[in-house]
Amino acid sequence: KLHTLDHHGDFFQVSGPLNIGRTPQGRPIVFQAGASDDGKKLAAKHADAIFTHHDTREEAQAFYRDVKQQLESHGRRAEDLHIFQ
Numbered sequence: 001k002l003h004t005l006d007h008h009g010d011f012f013q014v015s016g017p018l019n020i021g022r023t024p025q026g027r028p029i030v031f032q033a034g035a036s037d038d039g040k041k042l043a044a045k046h047a048d049a050i051f052t053h054h055d056t057r058e059e060a061q062a063f064y065r066d067v068k069q070q071l072e073s074h075g076r077r078a079e080d081l082h083i084f085q
Contacts, residue, residue, distance in 0.1 A: 035063060044070035049082040060085055 005016030023029060025048065032043035033051040043050040044067055054060040068078045 040067050040070060043067060043081060044076070045074045047081060049084060051084045053085065 003017070005014055007014050007016065029049065030047045031049050031051065032039055032047040035052045035054070039050070040063075050067065052060075052063060054063055064083055067081065067083065071078060071081055
């Protein structure tokens with residue numbers, strides 16, 4: 001049941017509908033940015049990917065291990081979250 005949106009607003013106009021298929025997960029992809037403890041918890045529970053930055057390989061590896069372990073506590077698999085350095 002797709003219909004033409006035909007939106008004409010102050011900032012953009014669109015005929016619609018969007019002509020691409022759904023994502024494999026059936027919803028928008030959720031990204032988390034940051035390496036705080038709260039950010040890691042949020043990513044482990046809800047996100048599909050996380051952006052982070054570490055100055056050394058050792059810091060990056062510790063971050064990776066920490067986040068991947070947190071996934072398990074939320075019933076998720078390690079491959080459910082992608083990490084972008």
